[in-house]
Amino acid sequence: MRKGDTFELVYPVTPEVRDGFRQVFRDANPLHTDRSFAQARGFEDEVMYGNILNGFISHFIGEALPVRNVIIHTQQIKFIKPFYCGDELLLKAEIGEAVESVHAFIFNFSFFNQQEIEIARGKVQIGLI
Amino acid sequence: MRKGDTFELVYPVTPEVRDGFRQVFRDANPLHTDRSFAQARGFEDEVMYGNILNGFISHFIGEALPVRNVIIHTQQIKFIKPFYCGDELLLKAEIGEAVESVHAFIFNFSFFNQQEIEIARGKVQIGLI
Numbered sequence: 001m002r003k004g005d006t007f008e009l010v011y012p013v014t015p016e017v018r019d020g021f022r023q024v025f026r027d028a029n030p031l032h033t034d035r036s037f038a039q040a041r042g043f044e045d046e047v048m049y050g051n052i053l054n055g056f057i058s059h060f061i062g063e064a065l066p067v068r069n070v071i072i073h074t075q076q077i078k079f080i081k082p083f084y085c086g087d088e089l090l091l092k093a094e095i096g097e098a099v100e101s102v103h104a105f106i107f108n109f110s111f112f113n114q115q116e117i118e119i120a121r122g123k124v125q126i127g128l129i
Numbered sequence: 130m131r132k133g134d135t136f137e138l139v140y141p142v143t144p145e146v147r148d149g150f151r152q153v154f155r156d157a158n159p160l161h162t163d164r165s166f167a168q169a170r171g172f173e174d175e176v177m178y179g180n181i182l183n184g185f186i187s188h189f190i191g192e193a194l195p196v197r198n199v200i201i202h203t204q205q206i207k208f209i210k211p212f213y214c215g216d217e218l219l220l221k222a223e224i225g226e227a228v229e230s231v232h233a234f235i236f237n238f239s240f241f242n243q244q245e246i247e248i249a250r251g252k253v254q255i256g257l258i
Contacts, residue, residue, distance in 0.1 A: 016153070017153055020149060020152060020153035021153055021184070021187075023149060024145070024146055024149035024150055024153065024184060025184040025185065025187050025188045026188055026192070027184075027187045027188045027191040027192055028191070028192065029190075029191030029192060029197055029199070030197060031191075031198075031199075031200060031258070032191065041198070041258045047200070049187050050187070050201050050204070051180075051183045051184050051186065051187040051204075054180045054183040054184075054204075055150070055153060055154040055156075055180050055183075055184070056154065057180065058150075058154050058156045058178050058179070058180040059154045059155055059156045061158075062156040062157070062158030062160075062161065063155070063156055063157065063158060068158055068160075069160075069170070070158070070160075071160060071176070071208075072179050072180075072208055073207070073208060074205070074206065074207045074208065075179070075180075075183075075205065075206050075208075076203070076204065076205035076206075077203065077204050077205070078202070078203045079200075079201055079202060079203070079204075129160070129170045
């Protein structure tokens with residue numbers, strides 16, 4: 001893994017992901033569960049949990065790198081636009097910094113929806129273990 | 130909600146949370162699924178997914194505030210120590226900043242395990258909708 005390496009993965013936001021997240025974390029806030037509440041506030045539909053994206057980052061780091069002996073040190077995300085159940089998200093990530101002396105890597109990432117609108121961006125720093 | 134308001138919630142890391150997270154996000158990295166792999170790298174046991182904590186933050190923001198018309202703008206977390214299945218985590222959060230002109234609040238938070246060791250800390254900014 002080197003600075004500048006890029007990665008692309010597709011993450012569909014399925015009903016199974018939405019319902020599984022809701023069941024595990026017991027977040028039934030009406031923004032995520034009540035279409036009329038969400039629409040009354042200007043959203044198209046129930047807004048999906050932003051932290052689903054953090055779960056996709058867990059998968060990306062744990063499963064999609066050329067090495068598996070990794071652990072996350074820090075993670076940050078900015079939610080730019082809402083996303084909805086049924087969206088097919090594209091994660092684009094790039095190694096922005098490789099600190100070889102301490103076996104650490106910083107990835108910059110963005111999620112895009114199927115209209116190629118950037119819905120979130122962030123950084124995740126990992127270490128090799 | 131005002132600057133200085135504090136919140137405390139207990140989040141048990143149950144097998145159901147671990148298995149549910151694993152099923153939803155399909156992260157089977159051996160650090161999280163293979164005890165011998167984790168122990169060979171100096172951990173007590175399979176390390177739990179750090180992003181379980183971000184799911185708990187989703188619950189905290191969505192369910193535990195005095196208002197429910199909220200949305201997360203940004204979120205960041207630093208993982209300090211590993212945590213394990215069976216741990217009972219205490220989330221302590223405080224409103225560090227209230228920007229009333231734009232209806233935004235910044236929470237500083239930490240998670241502690243049952244030995245009162247801080248395992249993670251971060252910030253989450255929310256807006257009222």
